């Protein structure tokens with residue numbers, strides 16, 4: 001008799017599945033961990049929209065779920081995939097955006113705590129820190145994270161509680177040595193958090209280099225289809241700090257909704273393939289654009305001549321990421337004019353989607369940005385890199401001509 005409602009531990013289900021820790025990332029992602037829905041035998045994890053869960057007669061919640069604001073089944077499923085990809089033994093927490101995830105980390109600190117953050121980091125988070133750190137009674141020092149002596153000097157043992165880094169850094173593609181900063185942070189009794197949005201777990205696993213937590217704007221390559229805003233934190237191990245962050249998410253209602261989590265999981269299935277293709281495309285563009293007469297500089301850690309290449313080669317595997325920046329000979333006006341002329345590239349903000357995007361970044365970041373005015377930030381998608389190159393080349397040449 002066919003069984004339509006077999007429990008997960010059905011003895012007829014065949015041999016016990018391999019421990020997920022034995023699966024390679026591509027396999028984990030492709031099968032979204034290989035979970036089969038115990039109720040229906042569905043191969044694709046179901047989308048659970050319910051906001052509330054039935055209590056058992058003895059008043060317990062045996063499912064582990066009670067209400068969808070602290071936690072819900074579909075969001076937890078997507079968290080499981082990301083935690084596996086990051087090999088995060090402390091699990092992962094999804095938020096309604098990358099900013100919500102990052103803000104929860106800073107809000108989990110205590111009044112009087114000192115934070116060290118990078119000079120070059122996601123501008124929205126830097127602006128938020130500048131505006132809100134005082135209200136949270138945090139003090140923040142912004143340092144050049146590729147200068148380890150400066151990092152050592154900025155960290156105060158016993159007072160510094162968090163070092164925040166971002167590698168590669170948006171939009172200058174600066175590389176930070178995760179293992180070296182982790183050691184400095186640990187020696188001072190501080191935690192290290194890494195914004196790894198531009199690397200993805202395919203190319204870097206910061207927890208393996210000693211970070212305590214890793215953050216992603218899952219809006220970018222994790223989802224990869226420019227149709228979900230989401231953020232995630234993944235933790236190296238059990239940590240009271242992670243519990244405090246989970247409590248903040250639960251009470252402030254910052255959790256990612258199940259529908260977005262479902263779409264994110266769909267995107268995650270192809271993450272390793274997309275990341276490999278996008279990184280290969282970015283490297284091809286970086287190499288070719290380095291020799292372009294209208295390009296004065298290419299910022300990309302995959303280039304052997306790049307300032308961050310040696311460290312990037314140590315901590316990144318399988319590619320150097322989908323983000324690169326170019327500086328246009330002729331300055332700001334030429335950069336804006338070139339961006340105005342592209343056809344295939346889309347003039348839009350954001351990163352990591354399957355479609356390639358181009359942006360004059362200084363106009364977005366405004367006053368006080370470390371981003372030079374002649375810089376265009378490129379997010380390489382999965383199109384044929386030679387088509388992307390032809391389009392950009394034509395735009396740059398037309399700009400020079402007139």
Ligand SMILES: *Cc1c(COP(=O)(O)O)cnc(C)c1O
Pocket residue numbers: 097098099100122124125166170195197198217218219220229230231351
């Ligand atoms: C986009 C981005 C963020 C912010 O994420 P949202 O999902 O837009 O809130 C943070 N860090 C980096 C590096 C980003 O690119």
